[in-house]
Amino acid sequence: MFNFIVARRIAASAWSAAPTGPLLLIFGIVVDVLMLATSIHRFPDRPPTPIPYDFMLQQHLAAARHFVLHLQKIAYLVDSARGEVAEHDFLEYASS
Numbered sequence: 001m002f003n004f005i006v007a008r009r010i011a012a013s014a015w016s017a018a019p020t021g022p023l024l025l026i027f028g029i030v031v032d033v034l035m036l037a038t039s040i041h042r043f044p045d046r047p048p049t050p051i052p053y054d055f056m057l058q059q060h061l062a063a064a065r066h067f068v069l070h071l072q073k074i075a076y077l078v079d080s081a082r083g084e085v086a087e088h089d090f091l092e093y094a095s096s
Helices: 002-013 021-042 057-082 090-095
Strands: none
Touching: 002 021, 002 057, 002 090, 021 057
16 A cells, blocks of 8 residues: 555656655665564574575565565556556556
């Protein structure tokens, strides 16, 4: 929801006289990176070594999926700032 609203504001600022698009893009990226940094600690019992003896694939796949999801959200903001995002509503955004 946050990225959809920020992307809409970025797209709207491209047509206004005040150039707030780059500031909104930076704000959106910073918030997404901070959310990613705080969400890393949501996966308990992460092994401290690269190849532990009790390797749990599900935990690592969940963390990787979470990381890729945040990168996709950042890419959406960047594409929106470039004007490469087609017009859509929130339901279309949420379903993709």
